[in-house]
Amino acid sequence: GQNIDQPTEMTATEGAIVQINCTYQTSGFNGLFWYQQHAGEAPTFLSYNVLDGLEEKGRFSSFLSRSKGYSYLLLKELQMKDSASYLCAVRDGSGNTGKLIFGQGTTLQVKP
Amino acid sequence: NAGVTQTPKFRILKIGQSMTLQCTQDMNHNYMYWYRQDPGMGLKLIYYSVGAGITDKGEVPNGYNVSRSTTEDFPLRLELAAPSQTSVYFCASSGRLSSGGEYEQYFGPGTRLTVT
Numbered sequence: 383g384q385n386i387d388q389p390t391e392m393t394a395t396e397g398a399i400v401q402i403n404c405t406y407q408t409s410g411f412n413g414l415f416w417y418q419q420h421a422g423e424a425p426t427f428l429s430y431n432v433l434d435g436l437e438e439k440g441r442f443s444s445f446l447s448r449s450k451g452y453s454y455l456l457l458k459e460l461q462m463k464d465s466a467s468y469l470c471a472v473r474d475g476s477g478n479t480g481k482l483i484f485g486q487g488t489t490l491q492v493k494p
Numbered sequence: 495n496a497g498v499t500q501t502p503k504f505r506i507l508k509i510g511q512s513m514t515l516q517c518t519q520d521m522n523h524n525y526m527y528w529y530r531q532d533p534g535m536g537l538k539l540i541y542y543s544v545g546a547g548i549t550d551k552g553e554v555p556n557g558y559n560v561s562r563s564t565t566e567d568f569p570l571r572l573e574l575a576a577p578s579q580t581s582v583y584f585c586a587s588s589g590r591l592s593s594g595g596e597y598e599q600y601f602g603p604g605t606r607l608t609v610t
Binding site for chain 1: 525527529534535536537538539542544550552584588597598599600601602603604
């Protein structure tokens with residue numbers, strides 16, 4: 383079956399670092415995505431990993447271990463505007479459809 | 495480029511009514527997707543299309559239909575609306591895939607539908 387797990391909620395302090403974990407069990411794998419979704423808005427793309435290791439984009443980094451079925455999103459120097467839901471999604475590896483399987487999302491609250 | 499646009503933004507339907515949610519993209523993307531998102535949940539795939547004239551079911555297709563007569567448009571049809579279809583609906587598109595290519599999905603602003 384297809385299963386993607388993320389913590390439901392996290393809280394962190396402005397200026398701190400937070401790590402959001404994602405574990406997955408899927409029948410195929412063709413890359414892992416992280417999306418950010420502010421309340422009442424559409425998801426927007428943050429990062430993509432297809433090979434093991436760390437990808438860094440400014441204050442955001444994403445890590446992947448395919449053998450462990452594990453990824454994390456690291457947010458540094460947290461700002462109030464980072465309060466949002468963070469969605470982990472695995473791209474289906476079967477066929478050339480680009481289908482994404484989403485986790486339920488992690489709601490991050492950044493406090494002053 | 496406007497990206498992915500959806501209409502309407504909000505709609506209230508009575509049980510048993512029908513409606514079409516419109517989705518248009520101007521990025522010449524081959525791949526288009528319809529998702530629904532229930533409160534506090536992730537996105538569930540309803541239908542998808544890999545090109546004009548080609549559609550296929552996703553994870554939760556029951557109660558919905560789609561068509562893809564052009565590259566730009568991918569409307570979602572609800573027949574006989576039910577309260578279980580109360581949700582936020584997102585349309586998304588992505589470029590042609592190569593093996594392992596990034597080609598992230600771009601999302602429209604969503605349609606908030608209530609069925610009472």
